[in-house]
Amino acid sequence: MDKQRRKFLKIAGVTVLAGMSAPVVVNLTAAPPALASAGKGQATTSVPAAAHGGEAAPKGVRLGMLIDMRKLYGRPELLEKVMAVCNKVHNIPKIDNKKSEIKWIWKTPYANAFIDQSTNHSSKIARENDFLVLCNHCNQPPCVRVCPTKATFVDTKTGIVAMDYHRCIGCRFCMMGCPYGARSFNWMDPQPFIKELNPNFPARMRGVVEKCNFCGERLALGKEPACVEAVKEVGAIVFGDLNDPQSEICRILDKEHTIQRSAALGTQPSVFYIV
Amino acid sequence: MYNKGTIIPGLIIFVLLITFPLWFNAFSTASTVPKVELPPGGQKECVKPAAEMRANHMVLLNEWRDDVLRNGNRATVTAGGKEYRKGLQTACMACHTNKEKFCDSCHVYTSVTPFCWDCHLTPSVAAAKKETN
Amino acid sequence: MIEKALKGNSNYWMWLAFLSAFIAVGGICYLRQFLYGMHLTGMGRDLSWGLYISQFTFLVGVAAGGLMLVLPYYIHNYKAFGRITILGEFLAIASIVMCLMFIMADIGQPLRGLNMILHPTPNSMLFWDMVVLLGYLGLNIICGWVILTAERKQVKPPKWVYFFVYLSLPFAVSIHTVTAMLYCGLPGRHFWLSAITAPRFLASAFAAGPALIVIACLVMKRIANFDAGTEAIKKLTTIIMYAAIINAFFVGLEFFVGWYSNIPGHKHSLEYLFFGLEHHGHVYNNLVPFMWTSVFLCFGGLALFGYMKIKDVFNDVWVGVGCLMIFFALWLDKGLGFVMGGLVVNPLNEVVEYYPTANEIGITLGIWATGFLIVTILYKIAVKVEHEVEGHQ
Numbered sequence: 001m002d003k004q005r006r007k008f009l010k011i012a013g014v015t016v017l018a019g020m021s022a023p024v025v026v027n028l029t030a031a032p033p034a035l036a037s038a039g040k041g042q043a044t045t046s047v048p049a050a051a052h053g054g055e056a057a058p059k060g061v062r063l064g065m066l067i068d069m070r071k072l073y074g075r076p077e078l079l080e081k082v083m084a085v086c087n088k089v090h091n092i093p094k095i096d097n098k099k100s101e102i103k104w105i106w107k108t109p110y111a112n113a114f115i116d117q118s119t120n121h122s123s124k125i126a127r128e129n130d131f132l133v134l135c136n137h138c139n140q141p142p143c144v145r146v147c148p149t150k151a152t153f154v155d156t157k158t159g160i161v162a163m164d165y166h167r168c169i170g171c172r173f174c175m176m177g178c179p180y181g182a183r184s185f186n187w188m189d190p191q192p193f194i195k196e197l198n199p200n201f202p203a204r205m206r207g208v209v210e211k212c213n214f215c216g217e218r219l220a221l222g223k224e225p226a227c228v229e230a231v232k233e234v235g236a237i238v239f240g241d242l243n244d245p246q247s248e249i250c251r252i253l254d255k256e257h258t259i260q261r262s263a264a265l266g267t268q269p270s271v272f273y274i275v
Numbered sequence: 276m277y278n279k280g281t282i283i284p285g286l287i288i289f290v291l292l293i294t295f296p297l298w299f300n301a302f303s304t305a306s307t308v309p310k311v312e313l314p315p316g317g318q319k320e321c322v323k324p325a326a327e328m329r330a331n332h333m334v335l336l337n338e339w340r341d342d343v344l345r346n347g348n349r350a351t352v353t354a355g356g357k358e359y360r361k362g363l364q365t366a367c368m369a370c371h372t373n374k375e376k377f378c379d380s381c382h383v384y385t386s387v388t389p390f391c392w393d394c395h396l397t398p399s400v401a402a403a404k405k406e407t408n
Numbered sequence: 409m410i411e412k413a414l415k416g417n418s419n420y421w422m423w424l425a426f427l428s429a430f431i432a433v434g435g436i437c438y439l440r441q442f443l444y445g446m447h448l449t450g451m452g453r454d455l456s457w458g459l460y461i462s463q464f465t466f467l468v469g470v471a472a473g474g475l476m477l478v479l480p481y482y483i484h485n486y487k488a489f490g491r492i493t494i495l496g497e498f499l500a501i502a503s504i505v506m507c508l509m510f511i512m513a514d515i516g517q518p519l520r521g522l523n524m525i526l527h528p529t530p531n532s533m534l535f536w537d538m539v540v541l542l543g544y545l546g547l548n549i550i551c552g553w554v555i556l557t558a559e560r561k562q563v564k565p566p567k568w569v570y571f572f573v574y575l576s577l578p579f580a581v582s583i584h585t586v587t588a589m590l591y592c593g594l595p596g597r598h599f600w601l602s603a604i605t606a607p608r609f610l611a612s613a614f615a616a617g618p619a620l621i622v623i624a625c626l627v628m629k630r631i632a633n634f635d636a637g638t639e640a641i642k643k644l645t646t647i648i649m650y651a652a653i654i655n656a657f658f659v660g661l662e663f664f665v666g667w668y669s670n671i672p673g674h675k676h677s678l679e680y681l682f683f684g685l686e687h688h689g690h691v692y693n694n695l696v697p698f699m700w701t702s703v704f705l706c707f708g709g710l711a712l713f714g715y716m717k718i719k720d721v722f723n724d725v726w727v728g729v730g731c732l733m734i735f736f737a738l739w740l741d742k743g744l745g746f747v748m749g750g751l752v753v754n755p756l757n758e759v760v761e762y763y764p765t766a767n768e769i770g771i772t773l774g775i776w777a778t779g780f781l782i783v784t785i786l787y788k789i790a791v792k793v794e795h796e797v798e799g800h801q
Binding site for chain 2: 091153155156157158162164165166194195196197198199200201202203204205206220221
C-alpha cells in the first residue's frame with residue numbers, strides 16, 4: 001500500500017513538473033524569428049563586400065537615417081521643432097526633472113553625442129551647435145541581446161528595434177546594454193505630464209522602458225517619420241532602406257563622408273551623420 | 276457523535292459563509308445585467324459577429340497587438356464596408372467612443388480590470404487634453 | 409522540524425521582533441513604491457540601477473560563499489567543517505531569498521515577472537541568472553533539509569542526496585559567474601567590461617560568505633551554546649584571508665589596466681570611486697569616503713588575521729572583529745561601489761551621482777531584515793537538532 005502510494009506520488013510529481021516545464025521547452029525550441037534570421041544573415045558573410053569588421057551582407061529591409069547636420073547648424077529652432085513634433089506624435093511626457101525625464105530624440109553637444117571623437121581643436125561649428133541623438137536602431141543591438149522577455153526585439157521586416165510595452169517587466173537591463181543612452185524608463189505615471197494627446201497613438205504606463213520606434217505606426221500609413229517631415233523644408237534628415245542601393249539614403253551615403261556614434265562598439269548603428 | 280451542539284451549528288455557519296456570494300447575489304438587486312447599446316455613430320457591423328466579439332474580444336485584441344507590434348502585420352480590418360487600422364484606439368474606439376458604456380459597464384459587472392487604459396487613450400481623455408492646451 | 413523554531417527564550421523573540429519591525433517598515437515603503445512608482449527611489453534615467461541591484465549582486469556572492477564550507481567537507485572530507493556545512497547551506501537559502509526580493513523590488517512591473525518564464529530568452533543573461541539562482545535555491549533546500557533530517561534521526565543521509573550536494577558545487581560558482589556576466593558583457597560600460605569581473609566577484613564572495621558564517625558561529629557560541637570548534641574557525645579565517653587578498657589583487661589589476669593604458673573610460677569609474685572625478689569644474693566624489701573605508705577595513709582585517717596567525721593566538725572577539733571588518737569592506741566594495749561606480753559616467757559622457765532615498769533605504773533594510781529573520785530561524789533549527797542529537801548520545 002505504502003509503496004504504491006509512493007510510486008503514485010513519484011509519477012504524479014514528474015508529470016506535474018513536465019507539464020509545468022513544457023511551455024518553456026516549446027518556447028525555447030521555437031527560435032524567435034528575429035534571432036533566427038539574424039543568425040542566417042551572419043552565415044552569409046562570405047560575400048566579398050563584407051570585409052573584416054564590416055557588416056553582414058544585406059538581407060531584407062533595414063531602415064536607416066541620415067542626419068545632415070550641415071543643414072541644421074545655426075538653426076536651433078529646427079532642432080526644437082523636431083523634438084516637439086516627436087513628443088506630440090508619440091505622447092511623450094514632459095517631465096522637468098533630469099532624473100525622470102523621457103526622451104526619444106533630443107539635442108546634445110558634439111562632445112556628448114560623439115564621445116569617441118576628439119574635441120581637442122574641434123571646429124567652431126561643432127563647439128557651438130547641438131546635435132540630434134536618438135535610438136540608433138542597431139543591426140546588432142545590445143538591448144535586444146540582454147532583454148529577458150523579448151519585450152524589445154528587431155522587427156525582421158524593417159530592421160527597426162521595436163518595443164512591446166505590454167511585455168516589458170521594467171528590469172531596465174536594456175538601459176544598461178544601450179551604449180547610446182537612448183532608452184528612458186517611466187519612473188512615474190506619464191499621463192499627467194503629457195501636454196497634448198495624440199488620439200491615434202497610445203501613451204505608456206509607469207514601470208516600462210520606452211524609446212524611439214522610427215515611427216513604425218506612420219510608416220505603415222505610408223508616411224515618413226515625424227522628425228524627417230519636420231525638417232523637410234531643409235531636407236536635413238533622410239530616411240530609407242540601407243540595404244537598397246537605389247534608395248536616396250544609400251546614394252547620399254555613397255557620395256558623402258558620414259560618421260556614426262560609437263561605431264567601434266560593433267553595434268552597427270543605422271543612424272548616420274554628416275557633420 | 277461528540278459535541279453535537281457545537282459541531283452542527285458550526286457546520287451550518289461554515290456552509291452559509293462559504294456560499295455567501297451565491298445567496299448574496301440571489302437576493303441583492305445591486306447588480307443588473309448591463310444593457311447593450313449600439314455605438315452612437317449608428318454603425319451596425321463589427322469586424323466580427325457580435326456574439327463572437329462578446330466572448331472573445333480579448334483574444335482578438337491580443338492577436339492584433341502581436342500582429343501590429345511584433346509581426347509587422349499592420350493589414351487593416353474591415354467592418355461595415357469601412358477600413359480600420361488594427362488597434363483598440365484606431366479600430367474599436369472609432370465607433371464605440373464611450374468607454375464607460377462600451378467597456379466599463381460589462382467589466383465592472385464581471386469584475387475584471389484589464390490594464391488596457393493604463394496606456395491606451397479613450398476619445399474623451401484625448402479630447403480633454405486637447406482643450407486644456 | 410519547523411516546530412523547533414517556535415521555542416526560544418526572550419532574547420530570541422526580542423531579536424525576531426526587532427527584525428520584524430524593520431520588515432514592517434520595509435513593507436510599508438515597498439507598498440508606497442508599488443502604488444506611487446519608482447520615482448520614489450534615487451534611481452533615474454542615467455543611474456537606472458541602484459541600491460537594489462547592488463545588494464542583489466553582493467548577496468549572490470554571500471550565497472555562493474557557502475561553497476567554501478561545502479567543498480572542503482564533501483570533496484576533501486575535511487571533518488572539522490562537519491558541524492557548520494549546514495550553516496553554509498542555510499545561509500545560501502536566506503541570501504537567495506533576499507536576492508529574489510531585491511529583484512522584485514527593482515523591476516517596474518513586478519506583476520509581469522512571470523514573463524521571464526513565459527517568454528524564455530536564452531540570449532539574456534538575466535534569464536540564465538534566474539535559472540541558476542532558482543536551481544541553487546532548490547538544491548540548498550533539498551540538501552540542507554535532507555541532511556539535517558538524517559542527522560536528527562541519526563542515520564546516514566540517503567545516497568541520492570549526494571548527487572544534489574555535488575551538483576550544488578558548480579551551481580555555487582555559476583550563480584556568481586552568471587551574475588558577473590550581467591555586467592561584463594555590456595558594450596560601452598567600461599568599468600564592468602572586464603573579464604576579471606567574474607573571478608573578482610567569486611573571490612570577494614568566498615571571503616564575504618564565510619566571514620558572515622564565522623560571525624554567526626561566534627554569536628551562537630555565546631548565546632546558543634553552539635561551538636563550531638576552533639579548528640573550523642581557524643580554517644575559515646585562512647580561507648577568508650586568501651579570498652580577500654585575491655580580491656584586492658584583482659582590484660589592483662583594474663587600477664593597472666586603467667592607469668597604464670591611460671584610456672579615460674577605464675579610469676573614470678575608479679577615479680570617481682577613490683579620488684573624485686573632475687568634470688566641467690565640478691568634482692564628483694560622494695563615494696570616496698566609503699571606498700577608502702573599504703580599503704582600510706579590508707587591510708585592517710587582513711592585518712589582524714595575519715597577526716593572529718603569526719603569533720598563533722586565537723581570540724573569539726578579535727576573530728569576530730576581523731570578520732566584521734572584511735565583510736563590511738567587501739559590502740562597500742561590491743554592494744555599493746561596483747554598481748554606482750560603473751554607472752557614474754553615462755553613455756553621453758555626462759556625470760551623474762546617485763543618492764538613495766529614504767524610501768529606497770527602508771525597502772533595502774526591510775529585505776535585509778527578512779534575510780536575517782530567515783537565517784535566524786534556520787540556524788535555530790540547525791542548532792536545536794545538534795543539541796538534540798548530543799542529548800541522545
